[in-house]
Amino acid sequence: MYDIGIIGSGPAALSAAVNARQRNKSVCIFGRSLDSSLLFAAEKVDNYLGMPDLSGEEMLNQFYAHAVKRGVEFKESRISQIMSMGDYFVINAENEFYEAKTLILAIGLNKSRGIAGEMDYLGKGVSYCATCDGMLYRGKRVVVVGENEEGEAEANFLADICESVSYLPLYQPVMNLKEKVTLLQGSPKAVLGEGIRVTGVEVNGEAISCDGIFFAKNSTPPESLLFGLKTEGKNIVVDRSMATNLPGVYAAGDCTGAPYQIAKAVGEGLVAALSAAAYIDAKK
Amino acid sequence: MYDIGIIGSGPAALSAAVNARQRNKSVCIFGRSLDSSLLFAAEKVDNYLGMPDLSGEEMLNQFYAHAVKRGVEFKESRISQIMSMGDYFVINAENEFYEAKTLILAIGLNKSRGIAGEMDYLGKGVSYCATCDGMLYRGKRVVVVGENEEGEAEANFLADICESVSYLPLYQPVMNLKEKVTLLQGSPKAVLGEGIRVTGVEVNGEAISCDGIFFAKNSTPPESLLFGLKTEGKNIVVDRSMATNLPGVYAAGDCTGAPYQIAKAVGEGLVAALSAAAYIDAKK
DSSP states (O other): OEEEEEEOOSHHHHHHHHHHHHTTOOEEEEEOOGGGSGGGGOSOBOOSTTOOSBOHHHHHHHHHHHHHHTTOEEEEOOEEEEEEOSSSEEEEETTEEEEEEEEEEOOOOOOOOOOBTTTTTBTTTEESOHHHHGGGGTTSEEEEEESSTHHHHHHHHHHTTSSEEEEEESSSOOOOOOTTEEEOOSOEEEEEEETTEEEEEEETTEEEEOSEEEEEOSSOOHHHHBTTOOEETTEEOOOTTOBOSSTTEEEOGGGGOSOOOHHHHHHHHHHHHHHHHHHHHHHO | OEEEEEEOOSHHHHHHHHHHHHTTOOEEEEEOOGGGSGGGGOSOBOOSTTOOSBOHHHHHHHHHHHHHHTTOEEEEOOEEEEEEOSSSEEEEETTEEEEEEEEEEOOOOOOOOOOBTTTTTBTTTEESOHHHHGGGGTTSEEEEEESSTHHHHHHHHHHTTSSEEEEEESSSOOOOOOTTEEEOOSOEEEEEEETTEEEEEEETTEEEEOSEEEEEOSSOOHHHHBTTOOEETTEEOOOTTOBOSSTTEEEOGGGGOSOOOHHHHHHHHHHHHHHHHHHHHHHO
8 A cells, every 4th residue: 555646757746756755755656657658758847946948857856866766656657437435445457456556647638629518418328448447348349549559458358248339439540349348530620419328429420329439548538547536727726735625636847737837747746745745644 | 138037046047047047047146145145054965967986075165166158147136026017027136227128036045934923914014125125114113023134224225214213133233323223132923913004023922012123034935026926835836837927927946845856856857947048939
């Protein structure tokens, strides 16, 4: 059981981790590789005080080195679901499960725009995690929309459970689909439904009938990552201590809103870590 | 006229300045020398992401070098009063006056505790600035309480205006008082008053009668620095954009509350600068 589980691997996550270690908390970063950070691609960054004239990659490497030096653990993985267990959390890291007393969400800017109806039918036929929800669709018809090749693994997993699986890739090339999976082409426009259940998905003007739709996204929308998390538009709602509406859950960095800048992320990561540490200490 | 006047010279102020320059705003830092920052005395700082294992002095020097490199101006002075002129501000820097379209208050932790009654009689006989308010006490009796040798200059200035001036130093030695000024000894316990006016000050159990009390402090309480500024306890009240209750006035760093940490200050300085820049651009 970690004291603090940090979701994300950008500046906010790394700052939170360094500061959690300084408070003697055990901490693990769950996130994608460093080069997935928007900062990695930045040609030059000049507004993080004290470190002028670096490339984004150089800066991230210095950030990472600082965290490694302080004993931060890293599990490179895409996190699609976290479950609250009352007074701790279970983090599903590509089907390996880890426990943490508190969470810091530093999941970056949610670039997935979502399609019409997607949020309306969340939990009513729309899912972001085949492992979590696949069994609910035993013997039923599902469509998997994949933003990356992890969608293929999701579709293949569902193929063993569901009556039919259609796969709609939003990237090229598709490499590794089971024979049972039907390949679709085009782009999804809307989740279709009647009352409280999904009935299909609209692709290129055509309604494709199904009982469930799985989205394999580059970043999971925060409100589906953790049930009950309060958001406003694309942002996780936080107070000045970086606390979300859920006890023991904090957020930092781009996912809490503009400005999308390193110094803000680093500052919020610090504050979130101190708040999480104080939360743990108060429960002792 | 500067676009942005920054009050303070610590990490929040320097981060605000670097980011204001990046938005092409003219900016001047008004503050005491770098070695007045609490950070300067820190033996080792290890929780500002990317810059491990530095002394406070080394870190401040790197921060300062970054700001200088970006064309930030500096005026080393103690700021005791700022006046709002409607759509710009006048900054009184030891009796030199500068104008700015917007303000960022990065004045650090207010360590002056204040004595009983001090805040109750602010503007009703209690003042922090002899130059600003001295003429109101022409022919009257005043007491000056000095935390540092600048109090002597305040007392000497008032000696030319007031009927009597008593000086109560909270430091040693007192070097340069005019003959007309009476030297007191002890420590002030309470501001005394009747109704809406000061009547005296209690020193070592004794009531010393006077019409006005001037405090020359190491740091001016924010609510007396700028009229109408909203505070809560010792903190300046800000929203997530670091805006205070006064249009065009932002705050950042320790003066907005705990945690008193570099990363928080640097992050808030960035946010305050972007908010001030946006405020200026919106008025064009």
